[in-house]
Amino acid sequence: MKSGFSSDGSPVSRLVEAFHKLPGIGPKVAQRLTYHLLRAPVEEARALAEAILDVKEKIRLCSRCFNITDVDPCTFCEDEGRDRTIVCVVEKPLDLLAIERVGKYKGLYHVLHGALAPNEGVGPEGLKVRELLVRLQGSPVREVILATNTSLEGETTAMYLQRVLSPLGIRVTRLARGLPFGADLEYADDLTLSTAIEGRQPV
């Protein structure tokens, strides 16, 4: 590859290659990180290595909501203060954190770990869908909020979930879609604009 370094198997080139494999890290940055660590005190390097191992060895998925956690069930599922009659379905753990950051939602979560992408070979069996259905059976949950992305895959996932959830007799809602704050109407795409018009509110 045109990465500007040769792979000679030495510790330095092994580390450069390992960084280069990470998302968003090009060959230049991989080299910079490696040289930074070469000059850094050994404690800093050890702390980084241990943190990486800890993530792999101690972090797992919550057996109820499939969020990443170091305790099972996770703190959200165990929190007695949260409303157990409502579940918010998100694509990935980062989406859960985004909703938490706002602090408006006090129910439970369910992390799908992806969205339907039939043309990429991702069907419902590749997501935590069956787990959601099992979890909802005989549970006190009365509402499921579909908080998947507004991308085509996210919308497809939401339409699919609505189809499989409707026989359960649970209220299914979708996060409101419309114009983002700070947006110029002129740049809004047709789908955003039309859902925004449909979902208009009295002021």
Added chain:
Amino acid sequence: MPQPRVYETEAVVIRKMNLGEADRLLTLYTSSLGKLRAVAKGVRRPRSKLGGNVELLTCSRLMLARGRNLDIITQSQSIDSFMAIKTDLQRTSWGLYVAELVDRFTPERQASRALFELLLKTLNRLAGDGAGETALRYFEIHLLELAGYRPQLSRCPGCNRELPLSCRLSFSPVAGGLLCMKCRAGEPEVISLSADAIRMLGRLQDSDGEDVLKTGLSQALNAEIGGVLQEYISYILEGRVRSAAWLRQLRNGV
């Protein structure tokens, strides 16, 4: 003369992949350059000016700047976002199947106005109230033709003899057509087709499909023709069509 740095084209987004923090690598099927891959920067942020105009199954007029490796989309204007497709699970699934086939059958940067038009025509049909499955059969047959794999229905590709009309025959994916009784004997991998299915394949192949689409194929005929085309397509692609598995799942009621 050097190529201009910036150019404009109509394009349908047929595939996408996340790139870095907020970018996307898109596969476009364009009116003027055929299939090409391009980067949409910052498009995953809610305030992106490209936003939904570069979503899958959307037709837009795009401005692109030539990059060192990949071209970069600088401006977009929606032509048709095919909302009727995107607000329906079945139609979205059909549309993704069409997009996957266009992607897998085409080389990069080989323009085909005919294929671009077939793609748009098919998406329009899927967005309409007509028979979606039948529109897919029309699309498959004509995509095969444009890609150089026109199913041979009137002459046996083995011996070039004219085939008998109105009787059951066998389709050979390897030979790319219907075999006569004699040639069929040596071919292990054949699919038997009813006379009705053969006639309908011919009608779809040699027309603009409008008359067939008006009534739509019966479910049985659709399954028969769809099955043989899927075998032929898988043979050519040397692998299964991913979204076809999902369409089957939907048909069986997920």
